[in-house]
Amino acid sequence: MNVVQAVKMYITKMTEESGPGMKVILMDKETTSIVSMVFSQSEILQKEVYLFERIDSHAKWDNLKHMKCIVFVRPTSENIALLSRELRCPKYGVYFIYFSNVVSKADIKTLAECDEQETVREVQEVFADYLAVDRHLFSFNIIGCLHGRSWNQQHLQRCSQGLLALLLSLKRRPVIRYEAGSEVSARLADRVRELVRREAVLMDNNIPFNGDVPPPQLLILDRRDDPVTPLLSQWTYQAMVHELLTINNNRVSLAHVPDVHKDFKEVVLSAEQDEFYAKNLYSNFGEIGQTMKSLMDEFQKKAKSHQKVESIADMKNFVETYPLFKKMSGTVTKHITVVGELSSCVARRHLMEVSELEQELVCHSDHGKQQQRLKAMLANESLRAEDVTRLVALYGLRYEKHAGNVLPALVDTLRKRAPDCAALPVLLLEYGGAHARQSDLFGLQDADKITKRLFRGLSGVENIYTQHTPLLKDTLEDLIKGKLRENLYPICGGDDLSAGRRPQDVIVFIVGGATYEESLCVRQINQANPGVRVVLGGTNIHNSTSFLEEVKSAMQGVHRTHTRHIRNI
Template sequence: MVLTSCVRDYVNRMLQDISGMKVLILDSQTVSIVSVVYSQSDLLQKEVFLVELIDSISKSKELMSHLKAVYFLRPTSENIQLLRRQLANPRFGEYHLFFSNILKDTQIHILADSDEQEAVQQVQEFYADFVAIDPYHFTLHVPSNYIYMLPAVVDPSTVQRFCDRVVDGLAALFLAFKRRPVIRYQRTSDIAKRIAQEASKLMYQQESGLFDFRRTEVAPLLLVIDRRDDPVTPLLNQWTYQAMVHELVGIEDNKVDLKSIGKFPKDQEEVVLSSDQDSFFKTNMYENFGDIGMNIKRLVDEFQQVAKSNQNIQTVEDMAKFVDNYPEYRKMHGNVSKHVTLVTEMSKIVEQRKLMIVSETEQELACNGGQGAAFEALTNLLNNESILDVDRLRLVMLYALRYEKDSPVQLMQLFNKLASRSAKYKPGLVQFLLKQAGVDKRTGDLFGNRDLMNIARNMARGLKGIENVYTQHQPLLFQTMENIVKGRLRDVDYPFVGNHFQQGRPQEVIIFIVGGTTYEESRSVALQNTSNTGVRFILGGSSVLNSKRFFTDLEEAQRVARISTSVV
């Protein structure tokens, strides 16, 4: 169950059996699905000379009968209507239609009726309706991600679209892997329960024939949980490479846009960070920031050795050898430049925002007790002129989540201090977070202080010492995976849907977080998968979060909640 290989195989199958010059036509979501597993040079090797969005193609009238059109689209009603109009006046020599999910019978009839000139050569379902950003981590890029916080407030049709997109993505995943899972969900989350029930209905009733695969000894497990059970992880600064890039700069479909943080040469304004396409990144994506600097120094040294040897071109044979190796030389040069640039820029941001001081307090709040010391450290940071508003807000949120029941007076003092120091961020957002994800709303033992086993585990970690004060935090997901491996995931907290119970420990587990995943959590999954427990995990979510995106979702949910309250 490797996500990137699965999607790449689908794209290969789409393109390799169609000979000649091709145009690949995508929609706004399948362009993400393809781009994370297939590079521009990969497409050229498959004779794809043009990549277009279906909306753009609709506006053009130019005939291109020398090209074969390969469409890869989500089977939405909008896409079907666009296709219907394009088939009525075909511009390409052939049409090969591939859909990322299950086509309805009515949609097939619409396409058949539209193809009066018999330009369509094939129609197939290729179940790649998810963005495979890493081998064991996917996202669905669900629009309006904040909706998961307000299922009872938002317009029911909007909530239904949100749930439909998640169920579609999960269905495609299991169809791609030819599995039908047992499904569990977080008891305290209405939206997780709804998605779990609708996914079960689709797989066991509406499309039971499609999901009737050969049974494995123990069925795979799909666990649907809610981001609000662990609001701490998306609030923390990160100090491992991939997670840190996303937190400080941002990653979208494995691409990093550097234009937002400075001026760079044209070829460095956007860089690709893909574990499939970049061996240095694959080796270092989960390493600590301190180690990354030393590893990049070694990369630079290696490149300089290669560059020096290439300067010693004295014969025709030397020249021929250099030309043969030139693509690799250029690739290595680009790789070195990219990683040096990223680490240099992130070092500047860390220094400017005093993130080492901020992060040390964040980690103390997330991982250790000591309310008095935490209050004092936090008060000092709120008074520090060098600390940005957004970092002040992050710290107060972490304190509030940790001590909401223990220190209401001190919490109010911090709210007032935040309001006076940070005009942009009012304390109402912290209170809204507590309403959404406070201790009364959470299922898991977020701070490891309720369950005796977790208290003992935290004490043991403290006695052993922490290798790096900035990376001592473990997301709640780590504990959830551990409970699954040891058969300790409680039925009362994570009920099964319907009568489909699980006998024995699952060997394949997909955990879906409604509200979004983080790269810290995907790192936990990757490390868990290397630990030889006999259980393989895949992580997915409705989006990929950093603190900025988490704040955006929170602010949007707060705005919508206020509007609905005023209407009532």
């Protein structure tokens, strides 16, 4: 179950089926992102694709009849209208049309009627309708999927269609389970089940039946069950870059970094295209420093060997190795620039101090001591307002039911310091407080969880900045062992006796967004359980900033019912 491989296979198929010759690829905004996540521009050029066009652009090109046009778009009404216009007055010689998902017969008929010059050679459905972020991670790049406790209907449709495409691309027909306490999880599960049933013939044709193997499981979760994980500072390379610099479709902007070279104002971080990044994306911050030093040493050694070019043989050797040398030079400079900026952010924002209290708040119960430290940090002007806001939000979630809760006073202090941030801890409590969760997030009631936490404490924590483990880890471990309680995670559409068997293939989807910390957790579970394959997806891949945007969007205009005691918000 490799989502990158699945999308790559479809795009390779598109470029090969059109045969040899110069090609243009015509895409919409979403399919442009889908392609760029798995192929670099130079890789696409090798497939004789020399022009990249957006279907919604109005660029005027003359005399391109010698080029073949590969159309790769989502089957939306807007794209059907734009494609119809294109076929009425075709710019290119022939068209090979690929939709990223199931397309209706009515839309095919509309296109056929517009193709008066008979330029269309092929119309096919390919099921690359999601962003393949990593081999076991996918996203739909949606922020603001909910309004209050209900779906935005457009986003519900996008997620259900995207999940159908994912199942078809991975050739899996799953048992669908969802979080019982979450109406939005139940709605999405119903919608996916309905689509799977409607496309039964397509599923039968694409997915081989294997009666001996336990059926795969699609588990739909709600972000509100764990609002803590997206708020925490991160200390592994990929997650740190996203938290401090933001990864947007594998791209990171460094334009704000002082004196950054023009070639590195925006850098691409892709595990498929960057060997160093692939090897180190899960390394912690301390390890990255050591690895960067080794990379520098290796580069300097190679640079010195190229300083002596004295003979024809030396010249030949240099020319042959130059592209590799140049690539290594770019890799070294890129990662030194990125790691340097991460290091500056950590120092500038006092993130070690902030992170230590974050971990204490979510992993240990010591209200008096933590309250005092939090008040001291709120008074510390050298800390960023956004960082102390996250600390207040974590306190609010952790001590919501505590008799000595001082959240209203903390919010008042925060309002004096940063008026724009004061509402966020309260909105977050309304969004993901105890009333919205079915899990025992902080392990306060569940005897097993209390024991686990105790043993974790006794055995000593390897790193005080990474004590927290996402709720997803416990959920997945229970699922893999066949112990996930059916009353809490029921099967959509009633009983299925096979669901109790331990699944080998699991697809988890989090409504409200996943995180890179959870992606690391999935990778560790895959490594620790040979024969088990878990893929994680979310409406979005969050850092703390985008998660708080998600919360604000969901709570906008929603009447507060659980936090009315906190006034003046």
